[in-house]
Amino acid sequence: MIYQGRVYIFGNDINTDEIIPARYLNTSDPKVLAKYCMEDARPGFAQNVEPGSIMVAGNNFGCGSSREHAPISIKESGIACVAAASFARIFFRNAVNIGLPIVECPALVNRVKEGEELQINLEEGAITLPSGEIITIPPFPAFMQAIISKGGWLSYLTSG
């Protein structure tokens, strides 16, 4: 699992109301949700995002509501991976459950700028900065790795 792409930078405490405002939650259609991704954090984001890009954010990304619509809208918008200094608990859980790759890495903040290229290698636990410098990231706990390797919580449950 290697993700390489252009970086979009977001700040601290980006909440799920900014990721996908509640006014669009009268549907669960991923394609519709993707159209409004990040609308209240950065208007116009969904219209311009390059597929395969990487989102980099500060602390407490995804705080607020439990809406799985938030990671789904990010995944469907074409973002390949989200790296943040820290994630809010339910967002983290939902991302694992639906198979959106996420990386917790406090050391990344301020080391990469908007528009630069980043490479994230989840297997080796390494992030390659634009300078070529490599930051190592701790592996996921075994239990979560098992969920992800089965393709999400439901397949984990049903695969026995």
Add this chain to the structure above:
Amino acid sequence: MAENTRGMTLTEKILAAKAEVERVIPGDFVELEPDLGLGNDITAPMAIAEFHKAGGTRVKYPERVYLVPDHFTPNKDILSAEQVKILREFAVEQPGTHFFEQGEVGVEHALLPEIGAVHPGMLIIGADSHTCTYGALGAFATGVGSTDLAGFFLTGKAWFKIPASIKAVFKGKPDPWTTGKDLILYLIGKLSVSGATYKAIEFSGPAIDDLSVESRLTMANMAIEAGAKNGIFAADQKVKDFLKDTPAGSNPDFEILRADEDAHYERVVELDVGGLPPQIALPNLPENTCSVEEAEGIPIDQVVIGSCTNGRIEDLRESAKIMKGKKISKGVRCIILPATVKVYRQAMDEGLFTIFLDAGAIISPPTCGPCLGGHMGILAAGERCVSTTNRNFVGRMGHRESEIYLASPATAAATAVTGTITTPREVMDRNERSS
């Protein structure tokens, strides 16, 4: 002390009992069978779709499933109506599940305690972040996502990481106008919006023992606003009395658990709330708190009194106390949303509606409505709202350039009367001066 000999926090005790093990250690992962799983009109349709997609035909424990369409109801548009229809049809397809509509429905986290669905010691998941509300009754309750709910439908199970606990001890006698809402805002201001991420907050101390169950529900409700996994209070006689009044729980049989004396807390936060005045959270995060006095004089356009945080009868009584015999300031819209049908009827029978209507407020049917910017009172660009809800994020109640100030019902009502942010005391003192 070694991890395997020390005592357990209240959260650890409940999880150990559910796991049927001697003890649990923070950081461990466990798969457990929750006693209750909740979904609403936003999160359940996704869970139902995933349940079917995974080949599900029968819900494992239908009697443990609660489906509460409360966010966009009464259905605000065709898409919302379609979402609720999915819940309704699922409830028919899965007999035994609990589905609430029309004259039965209410804001989920006000409804479930009211009907006696929640007891101390229960393990509860809900596809809604404010599921943590039920910790007020001594349950372990936490918000999850739709996939978790689908897994619960399918197998009756959910996964948990055992959280470390933070003990928040409240001491002293606050100002008489300070409520549970003010205490929780004060705590969030101290902890920050991520200060309790992944953690359990255990509320205790003499100031907590003095609180009503309703005020505790308000506090547990907002544990998530500090990032917590759950908020919990040890059940006491007040909880027992509260449950006696509920239809399903007229004779609840439960063991009252308490934390061990030698339980290990990752952090103990002591708060001296002696004389603490009412608090308010300024835009755009619940951690931006200060005393209401410090924010006094800011002009506002709208006041919302309701939600799972503060839409219960005690909240409406407090608001009515302030509004009685007064008029809402010209140019301010004041929307009151009783959280459930029972609260609605109580408020009506007690004459509170007359007070509100005489003052010039609008009374909405029970719904989440404006709390999440759904309907029933959306803000335009540049508008300011004082709200008794729990989140003041950018765009939460409408336009991304609108502003939300979070406060108690008494502060919200006082503000509605003057048109600028005002302490309850100020309005009551004026009353005396003029009489």
